[in-house]
Amino acid sequence: MKAVKFERLTKRFGDLVAIDNVNLEIEEGEIYGFLGPNGAGKSTAINIICGLLKIDSGKVYVMERDIKREPDFAKMNIGVVPQDIAIYGELSAYENVSFFASLYGLKGRELKESVDMALEFVGLQDKANWMANKFSGGMKRRLNIACAIAHKPKIIILDEPTVGIDPQSRNHILESVKKLNEMGSTVIYTSHYMEEVEAICTKISIIDHGKIIAEGTKEELKSIITDTNTVMITVTSVANIDENKLKAINGVKSIDIDENTVKIVSYRDVSNLDKIIHYFTSDGIAIKNIETQTPDLETVFLTLTGRKLRD
Amino acid sequence: MRVLKIALREIKENFRSKKAMVFMVLFPIVLMTILGFAFSNTFNGDHKISNISVEYTDNGSKELSKGFNNFVDSCEKLGIRFHEVKEIASGINDVRNVKYNCAGYIVLRGNNIVFYKNDRDFVDTNIVETILKTFVDRFNVVAVVAKENPQSLSKINVSGNYDFAEIVSLNSERQPSSYDYYSITMLTLIILYGSISGIYSINSERVRNTGNRMLTTLAKKHEILLGKILGSSLSVFLQSILVFLYSRFILKAYWGNDIYTITLIIISEIIFSISLGICLGFLFKNSGVASGIVNAIIPFIAFLGGSYFSVDAAVGLFKNLSDISPIKWTNSAILNVAFANNYNDVLLAIIINLACAFVFVFLAAYLFRKEAF
Ligand SMILES: Nc1ncnc2c1ncn2[C@@H]1O[C@H](COP(=O)(O)OP(=O)(O)OP(=O)(O)O)[C@@H](O)[C@H]1O
Ligand SMILES: [Mg+2]
Secondary structure, X not given: OEEEEEEEEEEEEOOEEEEXXXXXXXXXXXXXXXXXXXXXXXXXXXXXXOOOXXXXXXXXXXXXXXXXXXXXXXXXXXEEEOOOOOOOOOOEHHHHHHHHHHHOXXXXXXXXXXXXXXXXXXXXXXXXXXXXXXXXXXHHHHHHHHHHHOOOOOEEEEEOOOOOOOHXXXXXXXXXXXXXXXXXXXXXXXXXXXXXXXXXXXXXEEEEOOEEEEEEOHHHHHHHHOOEEEEEEEEOOOOOOOHHHHHHXXXXXXXXXXXXXXXXXXXXXXXXXXHHHHHHHHOOOOEEEEEEEOOOHHHHHHHHHOOOOOO | OHHHHHHHHHHHHHHHOHHHXXXXXXHHHHHHHHHHXXXXXXXXXXXXXXXXXXXXXXXXXHHHHHHHHHHHHHHHHHOOEEEEOOOHHXXXXXXXXXXXXXXXXXXXXXXXEEEEEOOOOHHHHHHHHXXXXXXXXXXXXXXXXXXXXXXXXXXXOOOOOOOOXXXXXXXXXXXXXXXXXXXXXXXXXXXHHOHHHHHHHHHHHHHOOHHHHHHHOOOOHHHHHHHHHHHXXXXXXXXXXXXXXXXXXXXXXXXXXXXXXXXHHHHHXXXXXHHHHHHHHHHOOOHHHHHHHHHHHHHHHXXXXXXXXXXXXXXXXXXXXXXXXXXXXXXXXXXXXXXHOOOOOHHHHHHHHHHHHHHHHHHHHHHHOOOOX
16 A cells, blocks of 8 residues: 555746656655755645645645545545644643644544543653643644644654754654554654664655655665775784785775775675674784774765755 | 634633733723723713704694694703704704704605704704604604594594603613713724734734644634634623623623623624734734734724714714724714614614625635635
8 A cells, every 4th residue: 555655746836846746655654754955845745745735736645545536535644743833832732632633523532532642652641731832842842743643644744853852852752753653654754864864764765856866765775876885994003914815805895005094895785894804803903993984864865966965 | 513623722722811811801991991080071971951952944734733843842841942944954054063052953844854963962863863753653653544544533642742751761861971981982992903813813823833734634724714713703702791891890881771782783893803803814924014004003993983082073074084984883883772772873883894894704715715824
């Protein structure tokens, strides 16, 4: 089952093409990451999926049903955590979640249980009666999430849910996202934070100027830009190193010695780090430090777009 | 159902907001108390019926003349003075220019009666108008009976004294005191300021992003719009009740005997104000601009509409300006119902309020048709 599918989707704001003829498929059960710089079109894509923005051309399916034909079906199956916190300051945490859940048609005991469940999920159950404007930034972010999950949607969309909060709340949110996924929800996650996307997403698409420029698991994405790994080994003395022996190790592509550091480049698909270390120890060369250099998504992004994710 | 949920949330928020409660409840309470106190000497509470004078020209048929003379006799016993004028033009002129304290001018022509009103002094004029109407009704009955069944005419007392005393006392019982007057006009004024509640109701959804969040639920745009209008209107209505209770029981202001009709007029004004505010909320992305406009315009409308002093005696350009102030009709309708038992302006006021509201809501719905908030 495809949780979300775009078919040649285009969205314009005047002359600006915010989503440019995009095809996309998100499988059920995935934690799918949208990675892209400011203005890439991430929020626009999300606002289209949840029915806030109209489609200029193309089609969008949610759970394999056209959202234009069955908007309520799509809305019922989606819970969206908007980029900008959307809660009522003059309402308590409980009242906030309850209000939005009731707009999905929940009522009575089901409503109460769902609200309790959602608040507990984000760890705000003991602050349920606090007015939201008394909350810290991190607590507001968590309430923002609770408001999106009380109606138990199959697809949960989080648009930069960790912007501007303390590390503790951030970890809590990341854990929550994983838990939601384990409980059976498909998650769509956008972020500037490379580490977050790397840590939780099972599949990632890199978006820029309204286009998907690369898509895959993080390993697939990394292999797009490079097929090698680099190990930097710092030793006490390079005098006794036999370059030929090192080169003979399976997978090693090149060696470069610079002062006390040996830079060894190997093919990615071969794991030979144990053999390399074995060479040094068996030849009696004392290792002071080992550093591996695998390209991160930041590098992938930089290579693909020529831009940094955050300026 | 969703409309009610949205409305209920709005009310909750309004009643929790100290700012809104101070502005919508405390502010008018303080104003009506201060103004009532400050102007208590300039308002004349006693209304002496002996001050009323009326002019007339008698070109009527024999029967009408006869009946009218009896009517005049009855009225003079009550203290209303009648002056006969020969020239119709001069009578009309006297009424128009209030040469002396002339409440109206009556012309008898054949079997018709024409009444020229002095619309500057509504209490006096209403007394005369009401008893004149009663006379006309009686006279018509008599005339019909005479035509159909001349024999039975003697049984009906054509020439006897009419019992106008009751009607007159009903009308002349009160003239608003300063507390009465400002209780009414400050309440209607603050309801006009209630349009700011309407602006805020839309704008806060935009600022807090909650409007868009509502749109991602199953709530439809028309449900949101209706819920907003209903919620804001009910909030202002409940706040008005608090203000009313204060004026009624603390200031002991008089609101007349027909609170239901007055409530209807008030509700129509609330719907007018809220619709205006909601429309402005959609029109201007920035609530500062929208409420700035409202804050700049309302003092004029209020001044022209008689919020601070009576505009019943207005003449010329000022009267014309005051007539286009929507709150004038609301004020005058309420004052007339409460103090003169006169319902002439009620329907007009309600229609003006609701017709404007309809236009505003229509425009708001049109502006809301675009994407998102
Ligand atoms: N309502 C709108 N009207 C006009 N232009 C818009 C509107 N919404 C977005 N845009 C433009 O569309 C482009 C994509 O915006 P979008 O918000 O989707 O970016 P984003 O990837 O979410 O960026 P960010 O990381 O800053 O949230 C931007 O150039 C933005 O200025
Ligand atoms: Mg965004």
